[in-house]
Amino acid sequence: MTERLVELRNVSKFFGRICALSGVNIRIGKGEVVGLVGDNGAGKSTLIKILAGVVEPTSGEILLRGRLAAGWSALRSRQAGIETVFQDRALAMQQSVVRNIFMGRELTGRFGWLKLGKEIREAEWLMREIGFTSSLLSPRSIVGQLSGGERQGVAMARAIYNQAELIILDEPTAALSLVETAKVLRFVHQVKASGRSVLFIGHNIHHVYDVADRFIVLDRGTVVLEADRATLPSADALVAFMEDVARPPTAMAQSVADAGANR
Numbered sequence: 538m539t540e541r542l543v544e545l546r547n548v549s550k551f552f553g554r555i556c557a558l559s560g561v562n563i564r565i566g567k568g569e570v571v572g573l574v575g576d577n578g579a580g581k582s583t584l585i586k587i588l589a590g591v592v593e594p595t596s597g598e599i600l601l602r603g604r605l606a607a608g609w610s611a612l613r614s615r616q617a618g619i620e621t622v623f624q625d626r627a628l629a630m631q632q633s634v635v636r637n638i639f640m641g642r643e644l645t646g647r648f649g650w651l652k653l654g655k656e657i658r659e660a661e662w663l664m665r666e667i668g669f670t671s672s673l674l675s676p677r678s679i680v681g682q683l684s685g686g687e688r689q690g691v692a693m694a695r696a697i698y699n700q701a702e703l704i705i706l707d708e709p710t711a712a713l714s715l716v717e718t719a720k721v722l723r724f725v726h727q728v729k730a731s732g733r734s735v736l737f738i739g740h741n742i743h744h745v746y747d748v749a750d751r752f753i754v755l756d757r758g759t760v761v762l763e764a765d766r767a768t769l770p771s772a773d774a775l776v777a778f779m780e781d782v783a784r785p786p787t788a789m790a791q792s793v794a795d796a797g798a799n800r
């Protein structure tokens with residue numbers, strides 16, 4: 538097993554009487570890509586918001602490198618190297634790639650002057666690190682003119698600049714074409730190759746399967762499957778498992794009865 542980076546131990550979250558998470562145990566190791574899947578309302582967003590420190594668990598513990606993390610908050614989460622790329626990616630569309638990467642953490646000199654040359658060089662390095670290959674793209678490109686997959690890459694480059702050790706990607710391939718999805722999956726592979734970890738949340742099981750080393754399936758607030766890639770022969774096996782989980786108990790009982798009758 539890889540070195541443990543972050544763990545949730547017996548975490549539950551209630552919103553009033555609604556139970557969003559119940560006794561969840563998960564761990565994310567250094568340099569691994571974990572795929573988090575589950576139907577609508579399964580608790581995925583709540584889980585990533587807890588990791589990001591923007592939602593407080595009702596009970597349970599968060600551990601960093603095996604040690605209890607006290608006083609968990611958005612600041613502590615970022616200090617621990619956890620960066621979340623939410624679906625809107627929070628990018629300034631009218632601004633350049635370099636301005637987006639350094640937003641709020643600009644490189645300045647002694648008198649507060651912007652070190653644009655240094656930022657450009659650093660942005661070029663980050664773009665290479667994340668796997669941008671197009672020669673048409675530069676740190677000066679305007680983000681609003683980039684494709685959806687490339688924008689996702691800029692958000693990931695910003696996370697790396699912010700010292701991310703774990704990048705949480707909230708449905709990074711939602712509404713993207715095949716070509717754009719392939720770009721995002723390549724960026725994720727690059728992030729892993731650089732030794733960082735990724736928690737990849739996705740509705741498209743095939744995208745998650747393509748990129749993850751390990752899979753966690755949430756269903757109505759509980760972890761119903763945690764499996765290594767080696768134990769899941771294909772994306773279809775994961776889809777079949779999820780279909781079984783989603784099936785209402787009566788339908789399941791009926792299908793068991795049907796199977797018995799056909800024997």
Ligand SMILES: Nc1ncnc2c1ncn2[C@@H]1O[C@H](COP(=O)(O)OP(=O)(O)OP(=O)(O)O)[C@@H](O)[C@H]1O
Nearest residue numbers: 552555556557575576577578579580581582583584
């Ligand atoms: N702020 C909130 N107040 C009340 N209930 C909430 C809140 N946030 C989430 N919930 C409820 O908690 C449960 C889990 O929601 P969550 O958004 O975490 O699921 P999800 O897996 O991310 O779903 P989706 O894929 O649709 O985004 C749902 O029943 C949801 O209605």
